[in-house]
Amino acid sequence: MDWSLLTCAFTGHRTYAPDEPALRDRLRARTAAGEAWRCLRCADFTVGAADGGGPADQAPDVSRDRHLRDTVVLRVFAVERLIRVVVLVLGAYAVWRFRGSRGSLQQIFEKELPILGEAGLDVQHSRILSWIQEALGASQATLGWITAALLGYAAIELVEAVGLWLLxxxxxxxxxxxxxxxxxxxxxxxxxxxxxxxxxxxxxxxxxxxxxxxxxxxxxxxxxxxxxxxxxxxxxxxxxxxxxxxxxxxx
Incomplete structure (x- = not known):
């Protein structure tokens, strides 16, 4: 895949007119439709005035070829990290809400547990039911620490996402x-x-x-x-x- 052409198709070309005459002539062409400049990303000529100009050393830093591919890959990882942030924050919110309604949930669980046994579920050896019982028996302080840990982990993932997205x-x-x-x-x-x-x-x-x-x-x-x-x-x-x-x- 030509990442440069693909990016230009979505975001447009990036052109620049350097002050140095010899270099300027290599990036410019005369066409029947008018002046054309080579794109700094995909290297194709595009008709119209250059986006900017000045000394060649001050030309915009435009990623191309494999460096542009690296940019896309890192931003995919950044999005994946951002999805983790959302999941972790939602998990922290759920645990925090559970702290306030644990008593009512405990009553519901104890009421429905015999019904689950009568329905054929092995309530004595069910791993999921065991986790639920452990959570219901956790102290307020423990649940608070779990909430803080989830938010802390989410903060780490958010910093990762921002740093990777900004390259x-x-x-x-x-x-x-x-x-x-x-x-x-x-x-x-x-x-x-x-x-x-x-x-x-x-x-x-x-x-x-x-x-x-x-x-x-x-x-x-x-x-x-x-x-x-x-x-x-x-x-x-x-x-x-x-x-x-x-x-x-x-x-």
Missing amino acids: KRWGEYFAFVATGIFLPLEIHELIQRVTLLRLGAFLVNLALLVYLAWTKRLFGLRGGRAAYEADRRNSSLIEIERAAMTGPAKT
């Missing part, structure tokens, strides 16, 4: 550390019992860790940030055209 370097490090901290707990849960939900969450988090470390060159991997920024600059259309003007280096 911030600190967001990438924060997401890596925050995800890595909970990975041993997820492994422990999988050892206890493998479920589709647990396995799916573990694989998503593991994929994020590997993706961040490798593509974003975190913690000095593959040359670190300097190598990443150099590769990003060299992939820009203006830098490619500059290199084409100078030609191959002589040995």
Whole structure:
């Protein structure tokens, strides 16, 4: 898939008129329909005046090719984190509401439990009923701590989502550390019992860790940030055209 063309189809082209005459001529064309400029993202010519102009070094930073793909992938992870935030906040709200209505729920549960037994349900060995009984027997303080823990976890996920969506370097490090901290707990849960939900969450988090470390060159991997920024600059259309003007280096 050509991510550059796909993005331009949805958001429009990005053009720029550099002040340097030679570079300017490489990005501009005369057509029967008028002046056309090459898009900094997809490199196609688009008819009309350039979106902006000035020194080439001040051209807008436009992601393209694999760097644009990385942007899309990170924002998919950001949306996944945001969905977790919503689920966690709803869970915290449910626990908080349960604190105030636990007495009435206890009465309903004790009233309906014999009926469930008569209906053929093994109430003595049901895992779900056991969880419900444990929750009903929890103290107000315990439920308060559970609510706080859920909200705290939601806050962590929200910071991850914001950092990844804005494509911030600190967001990438924060997401890596925050995800890595909970990975041993997820492994422990999988050892206890493998479920589709647990396995799916573990694989998503593991994929994020590997993706961040490798593509974003975190913690000095593959040359670190300097190598990443150099590769990003060299992939820009203006830098490619500059290199084409100078030609191959002589040995």
